[in-house]
Amino acid sequence: MNTLPAWARRHLAALRALLVFTVICGVLYPLAVTAVAQAPGLRHRADGSRVNADGRNAGSALIGQKFTDAHGDPLKQYFQSRPSAAGGGYDPTASGASNLGPEDVVDTLPDPALVKAGRPDPNARQSLLTQVCVRSMAIGAREGVDGSRPYCTGGGVGAVLSVIGPRDASGAVVHPARVVSVNEACPATPFLATYRGVKVECRAFGEDVDAGRITPVRGGTPARPAVPSDAVTASGSGLDPHITPAYASLQAERVARARGLSAGRVGALIDRHTAGRALGFMGEPAVNVLQLNIDLDRTAPYRG
Known part of the structure; x- marks a missing residue:
């Protein structure tokens, strides 16, 4: 006659189930999968190729x-x-x-005081576009080909403008009042002298460019760059x-x-x-x- 109380029997049954499934799922199944993985034709891949x-x-x-x-x-x-x-x-x-997408085109510029002191700025960040431009220029120099590509400046950063001014219902700037090259820190000379008749300015440190319409500029580079896309982008x-x-x-x-x-x-x-x-x-x-x-x-x- 079982004299154990009901709560003890339930806990004992749960413990037996835990032990059985531990043996099956934690010992027997891994051993079986390992044995199958060592079969001819599979062993090389299972061992990490x-x-x-x-x-x-x-x-x-x-x-x-x-x-x-x-x-x-x-x-x-x-x-x-x-x-x-x-x-x-x-x-x-x-x-x-x-996890950077095609709309990631605006850099976070480094503090010029830290740059002058030879120290990195932990808050600075290159956009995906600038990363691609930098890599393409470096590979072009290494392989002796033209490293330029669309939407990149000659200096190897993203060719992107912030066009500031009144907008129409669609969000397009009607009459630009200011135009800023968002990835070229002052005192750099912008990659474009003028845009729609307005002088292009370099970007001052800390300047908020989101007030303008962010406008990538394709430029006059070939549609098919000499440096292939897999050379400048990482895989998933x-x-x-x-x-x-x-x-x-x-x-x-x-x-x-x-x-x-x-x-x-x-x-x-x-x-x-x-x-x-x-x-x-x-x-x-x-x-x-x-x-x-x-x-x-x-x-x-x-x-x-």
Whole structure:
């Protein structure tokens, strides 16, 4: 005869259920999944798709990484990955995007007093547009091509105006009274001298430009910039290990020159590590940067 009170029986039943489901869900199920993952054809992916070079683990074929020196500068003998917004860059524990959208075009300018003192301003922030412009100019200089692109100034910031004046019912400024280049801090010379007959001013520190209509200016740059879009924008995960064949081709001459190779030989290596569209129709062709760089080290070690 069970002499336990009702409350004790309920707690004992709950404890038995907890132990049973702990064994099933916490022990047996993970072991079963692990066993299946070690089956032929799955083991490499389940173990992280690790890539070995000279007997050491060089990274994962599924996660991008930097190819820079101790100062963070790109190494000329290697192909460079696309930017990453995951943590400090390609951090799988902080996978994610910058969450900045196409309307993020106004910078928060640094305090000129801190700049003069050589100190960073923690409140300063580059807009997504300026980040793209800065990256494009830097890559253009590195690869020896024109790094300009639409909506960027010649100085490499977002070409954006605040047009101040009375507006009509649609919100358009009817007669501009002032025009401010919002991403060019005084005493800079604005990228445009005048806009609709009004002199363009540089932006004073702390000036509120939201009073005007924010107006990006496309400029006269080519519709298709020399620097591809994946070279200046991060992927949604921040971990993308691939670049487009166009970005790889842009870097080929620099890598060939650094390693003393012909452009044709480097092009053949790019082709070898270019994967086609998934199932023949999904996505775009892509080049795995890590595997390409490892192949370069094996076939033509850098002697610099």
